[in-house]
Amino acid sequence: MSSVEQRLQALEDKRALQERITAYLVAVDDLSSVDAVLASFTEDAVFDMTGIDYGRFEGEKELRQFFEGVFAGMSHHAHYATNFHIDGLQGDRASCRTHVIGMGRSKEGDDVLFYLQYHLEYRRTGDGWKITRFSGKPLLPLS
Amino acid sequence: MSSVEQRLQALEDKRALQERITAYLVAVDDLSSVDAVLASFTEDAVFDMTGIDYGRFEGEKELRQFFEGVFAGMSHHAHYATNFHIDGLQGDRASCRTHVIGMGRSKEGDDVLFYLQYHLEYRRTGDGWKITRFSGKPLLPLS
Amino acid sequence: MSSVEQRLQALEDKRALQERITAYLVAVDDLSSVDAVLASFTEDAVFDMTGIDYGRFEGEKELRQFFEGVFAGMSHHAHYATNFHIDGLQGDRASCRTHVIGMGRSKEGDDVLFYLQYHLEYRRTGDGWKITRFSGKPLLPLS
Numbered sequence: 270m271s272s273v274e275q276r277l278q279a280l281e282d283k284r285a286l287q288e289r290i291t292a293y294l295v296a297v298d299d300l301s302s303v304d305a306v307l308a309s310f311t312e313d314a315v316f317d318m319t320g321i322d323y324g325r326f327e328g329e330k331e332l333r334q335f336f337e338g339v340f341a342g343m344s345h346h347a348h349y350a351t352n353f354h355i356d357g358l359q360g361d362r363a364s365c366r367t368h369v370i371g372m373g374r375s376k377e378g379d380d381v382l383f384y385l386q387y388h389l390e391y392r393r394t395g396d397g398w399k400i401t402r403f404s405g406k407p408l409l410p411l412s
Numbered sequence: 413m414s415s416v417e418q419r420l421q422a423l424e425d426k427r428a429l430q431e432r433i434t435a436y437l438v439a440v441d442d443l444s445s446v447d448a449v450l451a452s453f454t455e456d457a458v459f460d461m462t463g464i465d466y467g468r469f470e471g472e473k474e475l476r477q478f479f480e481g482v483f484a485g486m487s488h489h490a491h492y493a494t495n496f497h498i499d500g501l502q503g504d505r506a507s508c509r510t511h512v513i514g515m516g517r518s519k520e521g522d523d524v525l526f527y528l529q530y531h532l533e534y535r536r537t538g539d540g541w542k543i544t545r546f547s548g549k550p551l552l553p554l555s
Numbered sequence: 556m557s558s559v560e561q562r563l564q565a566l567e568d569k570r571a572l573q574e575r576i577t578a579y580l581v582a583v584d585d586l587s588s589v590d591a592v593l594a595s596f597t598e599d600a601v602f603d604m605t606g607i608d609y610g611r612f613e614g615e616k617e618l619r620q621f622f623e624g625v626f627a628g629m630s631h632h633a634h635y636a637t638n639f640h641i642d643g644l645q646g647d648r649a650s651c652r653t654h655v656i657g658m659g660r661s662k663e664g665d666d667v668l669f670y671l672q673y674h675l676e677y678r679r680t681g682d683g684w685k686i687t688r689f690s691g692k693p694l695l696p697l698s
Contacts, residue, residue, distance in 0.1 A: 273559060280566055351636050352580050354577050354581050408632065408633035409631050409658060
């Protein structure tokens with residue numbers, strides 16, 4: 270049987286892992302602060318959306334450029350994450366998945382809609398759990 | 413480091429805040445008991461849906477009238493809340509946000525569809541956390 | 556006031572109940588392992604989707620046959636569960652509900668889309684909480 274300390278830590282970690290991806294999506298949909306988006310990633314994070322033809326970006330500088338472009342181009346965002354699932358949690362590493370419905374409208378009036386599953390790798394840092402690898406797999410064919 | 417008591421309380425509070433909005437939505441979608449809906453609000457609650465042109469209601473009497481009208485007019489409801497995010501939790505007050513896909517069909521056969529973020533202010537009462545301020549912000553343009 | 560042990564157990568149980576339905580949906584949408592789907596059910600489980608015209612299945616053998624048929628026929632699945640709500644949790648039994656948007660595409664190219672609420676009965680087993688009764692109620696009229 271685990272100790273009270275271990276059980277509290279496990280509950281707090283599991284909650285923190287989900288809160289991290291939620292905070293990321295809240296910031297992405299606010300479309301107001303790229304810094305708030307980047308706060309969810311480690312400095313060496315890989316953001317790989319080749320699964321939906323959005324490219325692959327590595328490290329804070331590339332991620333910043335990517336999100337600055339997204340924020341400049343989009344007028345609206347709405348990402349709905351459900352089914353948060355922890356595949357592994359060991360010490361300072363975790364692997365999780367979450368279903369996402371991703372919607373957006375560009376400033377030019379084009380709409381996008383994706384039905385995805387994000388695959389997330391996390392690392393515990395001095396500033397809490399952060400995402401080190403982020404990729405997206407379509408659950409339904411891209412339209 | 414927080415005490416075991418403090419850590420348990422924080423976990424319970426965070427869960428209770430989300431359970432409150434979930435209970436509200438379950439009751440709203442049941443379309444069977446306005447009392448069950450009102451149980452999620454303080455008596456002095458403000459329900460402000462001017463962001464989606466549904467008006468602003470203050471206090472139990474006005475909220476009851478509003479929801480009685482909604483329940484009389486709608487044949488189906490389906491509200492899907494995700495991305496529950498706690499912006500602040502201090503003592504007996506909390507501020508939270510959650511993304512919502514709101515769908516409904518009126519008895520006359522009209523369909524509504526909203527992509528929203530609810531902004532929620534909570535107060536801890538003798539009967540648990542209740543909502544004191546409820547407003548909705550569209551994430552995508554109203555269609 | 557409950558003891559630390561009781562409060563930890565309640566938090567762990569509530570989390571485990573939601574994790575069970577999430578694990579089920581992740582497996583259903585992976586479309587790769589019927590065993591992974593069945594791991595969420597007791598051997599005597601009833602899976603009743605007569606509410607959306609998918610029939611009623613009882614016991615592991617019937618559930619296996621049903622899901623083998625589903626997996627053989629579908630090329631894509633995407634189920635998004637939100638509003639996880641615990642109606643009752645007493646000892647080794649629990650009753651829960653969750654809203655679900657269920658989407659799929661068959662290998663023949665037909666699309667399905669459901670707006671549902673699952674009603675779930677759970678039993679605590681030596682292998683954690685498992686689902687003993689699963690039914691689906693449409694929230695919006697079937698199209």
